[in-house]
Amino acid sequence: MSSTKTSTYSEDALPTFTPMPWSLQEIRASIPPRLFRHSTHLSLYFLLRDLCMAACAWKAATFIDPLFRHAVTLDALTPFGAIWWFQGLIFTGIWVIGHECGHGAFSDYKLLNDVVGYIIHTLLLTPYFSWKISHHRHHSNHASMERDEVYVPKTRADLGLPRAHAARAIDYDEILGDTPVYTLFMLVKQQLVAFPAYLLFNVSGQKTYPKGTNHFDPNSILFTPEQRTAVLLSNAGIGAMIVAVIGASCAYSFAEVVKYYGIPWLLVTHWFIMITYLHHTTPDLPHYRGKEWNFQRGAAATVDRPFLGWQGRFFLHDVAHFHVIHHFFPKMPWYHGEEATKYLRAFIGEHYAYSQKPIFEALWESYNRCQFVEDEGSILFYRDRQGRAARRPARVHKDM
Numbered sequence: 001m002s003s004t005k006t007s008t009y010s011e012d013a014l015p016t017f018t019p020m021p022w023s024l025q026e027i028r029a030s031i032p033p034r035l036f037r038h039s040t041h042l043s044l045y046f047l048l049r050d051l052c053m054a055a056c057a058w059k060a061a062t063f064i065d066p067l068f069r070h071a072v073t074l075d076a077l078t079p080f081g082a083i084w085w086f087q088g089l090i091f092t093g094i095w096v097i098g099h100e101c102g103h104g105a106f107s108d109y110k111l112l113n114d115v116v117g118y119i120i121h122t123l124l125l126t127p128y129f130s131w132k133i134s135h136h137r138h139h140s141n142h143a144s145m146e147r148d149e150v151y152v153p154k155t156r157a158d159l160g161l162p163r164a165h166a167a168r169a170i171d172y173d174e175i176l177g178d179t180p181v182y183t184l185f186m187l188v189k190q191q192l193v194a195f196p197a198y199l200l201f202n203v204s205g206q207k208t209y210p211k212g213t214n215h216f217d218p219n220s221i222l223f224t225p226e227q228r229t230a231v232l233l234s235n236a237g238i239g240a241m242i243v244a245v246i247g248a249s250c251a252y253s254f255a256e257v258v259k260y261y262g263i264p265w266l267l268v269t270h271w272f273i274m275i276t277y278l279h280h281t282t283p284d285l286p287h288y289r290g291k292e293w294n295f296q297r298g299a300a301a302t303v304d305r306p307f308l309g310w311q312g313r314f315f316l317h318d319v320a321h322f323h324v325i326h327h328f329f330p331k332m333p334w335y336h337g338e339e340a341t342k343y344l345r346a347f348i349g350e351h352y353a354y355s356q357k358p359i360f361e362a363l364w365e366s367y368n369r370c371q372f373v374e375d376e377g378s379i380l381f382y383r384d385r386q387g388r389a390a391r392r393p394a395r396v397h398k399d400m
Contacts, residue, residue, distance in 0.1 A: 009388050016394040017286060019379065020351040024296045027328060030347035035336040040107035042335060043097075046317065047116065050094045057087045061260060088267025089315035095124050095268055096319045102132035103330040122241055124268055127199065127234035130215040134222050139330050142280070143298035145289045145380070150198060150205050151280045153287055153373045153382060158207070164374065164387065187367050195269045275320045278305055278362055283369045283382045283390035285353055292378040299327035303353040304341070305362065324352060
């Protein structure tokens with residue numbers, strides 16, 4: 001007998017999974033009402049703190065080029081790497097506050113939420129209202145194969161794979177196996193361009209949408225006729241920002257704009273994609289079809305991670321540390337996430353997902369192990385490059 005993992009793998013030996021039974025009302029009742037209340041003053045404090053840090057980082061970067069002219073400092077300093085690292089984190093934290101505005105978690109005042117969110121996201125080249133609309137639909141349908149907006153798993157048929165019970169043995173390695181170098185290249189490409197690709201071309205979005213679906217067409221399937229004005233307003237903001245970037249490039253040089261704005265912006269897209277990908281893509285959590293799905297089961301199909309340790313907590317406003325509670329209650333202020341998670345975890349128990357795996361190791365693992373799901377079934381788990389799953393549903397339902 002071969003001792004390889006493939007030969008010893010057995011579906012029957014996999015850990016079983018049973019969906020959570022509670023209603024959303026029962027889960028909400030387990031959390032103190034005070035944790036759902038907003039403080040506009042506290043939200044404004046966090047925003048002003050981040051803006052001050054961004055200004056300080058920007059000012060600090062202006063001293064780098066003069067320092068580099070002195071040979072004595074060349075061996076002792078690696079300044080731009082450090083400045084970009086922190087600028088990226090600070091900018092991402094500001095983007096997160098815009099995201100909270102979109103959920104109505106910044107304050108009780110809708111106009112204030114939208115004004116702050118629109119300015120923040122526009123400055124970071126995100127179409128605020130357009131993305132807000134599709135992101136709400138994602139929260140409302142997370143982990144539903146038919147209705148979720150983003151990170152919808154590919155199926156066996158999508159990849160042209162034979163049926164699992166085909167008479168001949170399937171060489172998954174031949175079909176899916178990529179070299180580590182190619183996998184690394186694809187992973188880096190995902191981290192840097194996935195968000196713009198999603199906005200522009202619906203990459204990783206819902207597969208049932210027609211070709212050409214994007215966040216900038218007011219007539220897109222993503223939007224209702226009543227939302228047309230909001231989409232156009234988002235487009236106007238992005239257009240004005242593009243003009244401003246071009247104007248700055250002419251006035252100060254393209255290299256200067258890349259140095260002070262372009263690289264930090266790329267890091268925002270990297271951190272945002274990495275955070276959301278790792279929240280929603282893991283071998284241990286399910287996706288659903290048909291009547292097995294409901295809102296609270298979809299919300300529980302996310303995972304909390306201690307992303308970048310203290311830096312993730314301070315700069316990124318706990319967006320990765322306490323994401324599960326955010327999926328259950330998107331309007332809850334982010335600064336109550338830690339305490340609310342304690343109550344949530346105590347109530348739903350084993351259905352609360354948490355991983356301490358280092359984030360870059362987790363990124364590599366999820367990218368390699370989360371390849372596809374089956375074409376049939378109501379409760380689905382990702383399969384890896386050898387067609388192996390990490391769990392199986394305790395109850396198997398045939399779709400009608």
